[in-house]
Amino acid sequence: MKPPFRQALGIIRQLKQHGYEAYFVGGAVRDLLIGRAIGDVDIATSARPEEVMAIFPKTIDVGSKHGTVVVVHEGTAYEVTTFRTDGDYEDYRRPESVTFVRSLEEDLKRRDFTMNAIAMDENGTVIDPFAGREAIARRLIRTVGKAEERFREDALRMMRAIRFVSQLGFSLAPETKRAVIDNAPLLAHISVERMTMEMEKLLAGPFAGEALSLLAETGLCAYLPGLVGKEEGVRRAAAYRWGWLTAREERWALLCRALDITESRPFLRAWKLPNKVMDETGAILSALEAVPHSDEWTNERLFLAGLKRALSVETVRAAYTGTPPDSSHDELRRRFAALPIKTKAELAVSGKEVIQWIGKPAGPWVKETLYAIWRAVVNGEVENEKERIHAWLTERNRTQGNGC
Numbered sequence: 001m002k003p004p005f006r007q008a009l010g011i012i013r014q015l016k017q018h019g020y021e022a023y024f025v026g027g028a029v030r031d032l033l034i035g036r037a038i039g040d041v042d043i044a045t046s047a048r049p050e051e052v053m054a055i056f057p058k059t060i061d062v063g064s065k066h067g068t069v070v071v072v073h074e075g076t077a078y079e080v081t082t083f084r085t086d087g088d089y090e091d092y093r094r095p096e097s098v099t100f101v102r103s104l105e106e107d108l109k110r111r112d113f114t115m116n117a118i119a120m121d122e123n124g125t126v127i128d129p130f131a132g133r134e135a136i137a138r139r140l141i142r143t144v145g146k147a148e149e150r151f152r153e154d155a156l157r158m159m160r161a162i163r164f165v166s167q168l169g170f171s172l173a174p175e176t177k178r179a180v181i182d183n184a185p186l187l188a189h190i191s192v193e194r195m196t197m198e199m200e201k202l203l204a205g206p207f208a209g210e211a212l213s214l215l216a217e218t219g220l221c222a223y224l225p226g227l228v229g230k231e232e233g234v235r236r237a238a239a240y241r242w243g244w245l246t247a248r249e250e251r252w253a254l255l256c257r258a259l260d261i262t263e264s265r266p267f268l269r270a271w272k273l274p275n276k277v278m279d280e281t282g283a284i285l286s287a288l289e290a291v292p293h294s295d296e297w298t299n300e301r302l303f304l305a306g307l308k309r310a311l312s313v314e315t316v317r318a319a320y321t322g323t324p325p326d327s328s329h330d331e332l333r334r335r336f337a338a339l340p341i342k343t344k345a346e347l348a349v350s351g352k353e354v355i356q357w358i359g360k361p362a363g364p365w366v367k368e369t370l371y372a373i374w375r376a377v378v379n380g381e382v383e384n385e386k387e388r389i390h391a392w393l394t395e396r397n398r399t400q401g402n403g404c
């Protein structure tokens, strides 16, 4: 058995020794069959949460009400979930209550897509009652049973379908696609946090362009934060080189750019992104506007942006112009390496010294003077050395006659 499964075999074996059924399920089995990197290994069992907790010495009750217990086995945490069918779905979200069942097939039946409803036992034998392997072979994302029912149970599954298009390059089965179109308004019942998690995975997938086209085509877009009436921008975004981007802030910046969003803050806030992400995305967009072409970086701009952000700016620019970022990145790295100082902390003088030299009480002028000093240093007008800077400042004040 392949590595991430092999490490978890002990859990399955112990559950079986206690007389329960236990299988590998979900995304890990799917990814194994696709031949993709395998993420978290999840286990489904006929044992009830309290029975699971009684068997294993190290468990964490992360949601036993929903059937899930984390079992820590040889230093790794695994989600072990009791076979279940979900309770009532009146509000199109995952239910508050679940009903535990004793059969694997009942459990697989309530899952979203056939490729995600495949189980594997401890010998590597696959249990696939809904033809998930056939769907994988045909590169199709198809709901288990009636699409409409699956989407009514949890409307986020419509976003998941399109997120899987982006990650796997598969297509939506025709009836599944139809149901996304028909049920798109149900997305309004889903929390922003869940939509954001899917959107970030969607934008990071190797087939993000196809997925963005589908968001527009299916009409899901109209129920996503800040995307109402922005179908055209989303279609434009679909043509960009999302695969060149490496950071989430670059992805949000590129999306803002495609949608012609001039004020990124309210848009990013609608997605409830962390402040840090909103700040960096805003900074990338401001720098992109301040430096309209990759050969227009001044030393000052480069210094202010720092190398990391400057590279991000060029990555985003590359993604929408279609010109690979390699040469602009090389140039930025060379230019940045040549800067006499890389941060303000490297300046050879402090505000205190400036106050001493000038002999005036502290005030806003200190900051302005330091600003002038680092500009002169960054532009090579004066060496970053205390006495040289003192002399430069004295001369500057003499010629400017402004006394500071």
Ligand SMILES: Nc1ccn([C@@H]2O[C@H](COP(=O)(O)OP(=O)(O)OP(=O)(O)O)[C@@H](O)[C@H]2O)c(=O)n1
Binding pocket: 025, 026, 027, 028, 039, 042, 110, 111, 112, 113, 116, 117, 154, 156, 157, 160
């Ligand atoms: N809305 C959802 C979310 C999950 N699932 C089921 O729960 C499994 C695990 O869910 P999750 O980890 O969220 O998704 P994965 O399919 O494992 O995808 P990823 O690789 O991104 O974790 C899925 O495979 C699917 O069987 C579902 O039926 N409906």
Ligand SMILES: [Mg+2]
Binding pocket: 026, 027, 028, 039, 040
């Ligand atoms: Mg998973």
